[in-house]
Amino acid sequence: MSEIIDDLIKKTGTVSKIFMDREVLQPDYVPDTLPHRENEIRRLAEHLIVVARGVRPSNVLIYGLTGTGKTAVARYVVRKIVEKSASLGTKLKDAYVNTRKVDTTYRVIAEIARQLGLMIPYTGLAVSEVYRRYVNALENWGGLHVVILDEIDYYVRREGDDLLYKLVRINEELSSSKVVLIGITNDINFVENLDPRVRSSLGEVEMVFPPYNAEQLYTILKQRAEKAFVPGAISDGVISFCAAIAAREHGDARRALDLLRVAGEIAEREDATEVTVEHVRKASVEIEEGRVYQTVSFLPLHQKLVLKEILEIVKNKGSATTGEVYLAYVNRARELGYEPLTQRRVSEIISQLDMMGLVLAEVVNRGRRGVTKMIKVKPDIMKNIEEALKDLG
DNA sequence: CTTCCACCGGAATTTGTGGGCA
DNA sequence: TGCCCACAAATTCCGGTGGAAG
Structure with a gap:
């Protein structure tokens, strides 16, 4: 046992033969230069630079598929401008929120407020109270807050555009301070479902990042x-x-x-x-x-049970339906002494497993035999799933 | 052409937990 | 202390749905 540890320490402790600085390859690393994004950087910077004169630039909406440098460019430009603002004597701060990770209205505003320097508890307050505190803090501070909202399409799909509406109009409530929004999205179509006022305000300036x-x-x-x-x-x-x-x-x-x-x-x-x-x-x-x-291994109990039964049925018959899975699941759950969930819930779990890419669940119509999900599992990941499901016995 | 199955999936509501404020 | 809040998971309720069987 100790030889294994010693060996590992020797390997990582000594100078690596491969890596000089592996940090550079970590996903959150922001490099000093962003190749092939010079134009985008210039455009965004030119747009935002008016803050140097104390003017509020209009909001920006950035489109582009994943991994096209949207986030990196936005953060990079904003960071540089905030750094410069100190020497220019303008009051400027930024906030960055990934609304896919920080995924409720409360947490989004709380996070924005926190990055302005407020102390906001992570629960207990009303959303409107947090909003009020944020507005007050902005007024007292009297600067310009650049707020980057990353992956807003995910947020809007879940929570609607109420918060966006509020944020877009927040400047009407403010006299000494201003807020600028930079929205980032993968989904170009999502703006169509937005409140027209939000759309026009947020989309005053649009940028598209090609792959x-x-x-x-x-x-x-x-x-x-x-x-x-x-x-x-x-x-x-x-x-x-x-x-x-x-x-x-x-x-x-x-x-x-x-x-x-x-x-x-x-x-x-x-x-x-x-x-x-x-x-x-x-x-x-x-x-x-x-x-x-x-x-798979981080899945909650019932999700695992459902997945297990899916695997079982698919192994025998090639595919499964919601009804079959539910029946098998209820039996298994009872057998193990758990109270089974409802079919509605299991149906949702199956959809979730599909979204996670663990199974393929397609809604099919079988005529008089009703509508159901045809559930399959990609053969090449079956062994992996089984391995991770071992502890269920 | 009509029926009718076996679910789908939206919406509202409940339950339980963790917490703020005056 | 009492009342209000956020939030995730789950339940309850229920109006669809689309094509094979009749």
């Missing part, structure tokens, strides 16, 4: 790789292989960087001196397997 192509991904990876890896530990060919894989999957730079990092980690684990194409292939598999295993 990266393989060539651009290559330069991005190359730039990071030079900082992240020991010289000679990775070749251009391997980098472009990563870029090609990611480009095939909609030009997602985050994916490409993940791939590079995990490939490096595998190489390190194997005690290799160089990252090879083979390591990248393994990384690609490992990322997927790890994702499946992780999501």
Whole structure:
């Protein structure tokens, strides 16, 4: 046992043969330069720079698929301008909220207020109270608050656009201070469901981020790789292989960087001196397997039970329906001494499992035999799921 | 052409927990 | 102390639905 630990310490404790600075490849790392986004940076900066004269710029809406640098550009530009504002003597602060992670109205405003320096308890207050405190704090402070709302499409889909409406009109309540919104979304169509007033205000300025192509991904990876890896530990060919894989999957730079990092980690684990194409292939598999295993093992009890029964039925018959799964689930739950959930709930759980990519659930119409979900499981992840489900016995 | 199955999925409501404020 | 609040999971209620069987 202790040899294993010693061995690990030796490996990580000594200088790595592969990594020079693995931080550079972490998803939350914001690099000093963002290649192929120079135009977007300039446009956003030009738009926001009027804050230097104490003027409030109009709100901005940024579109683009995942991993196209929307968040990085927005945060980068805002950060730079806030840094500059100190020397210009303008009062400027920023707030960044990912509304997919911070996913209720209360938590979004609370988070914005907190980043202005307020102390807001994480529950107990009314939403309107938090809003009031935020407005008061803004008035007392008398500056300009740049608020970045990331992934707002997810938020609006769940909670509606009431909060957005309030935020968009917040300046009417303020005299000494101002708020600027920068909205970021993956979904171009989501604006159509917005209240017209919100749409026109938020969309005063719109920016679209196109996906990266393989060539651009290559330069991005190359730039990071030079900082992240020991010289000679990775070749251009391997980098472009990563870029090609990611480009095939909609030009997602985050994916490409993940791939590079995990490939490096595998190489390190194997005690290799160089990252090879083979390591990248393994990384690609490992990322997927790890994702499946992780999501399954963190599933709550009843979700696991449902998934288990789905697997059971699919193994026998190739596919399952909601009714079959529910029946099997109820029996199993009783057997184990748990009170079964209702069918309505189980139906929802199946939909959730589908969204997580663990099963494929398609709503099908079987004529007189009713409407149900045809549930299947991709054969290549079945073993992974079973492995993660072992503890259910 | 009509019926009618076996669910779907939206909406409202409940339950239980953790907490704020005066 | 009493009243108000947020929130996730679950329940209750119920109006659809679309195509194979009749």
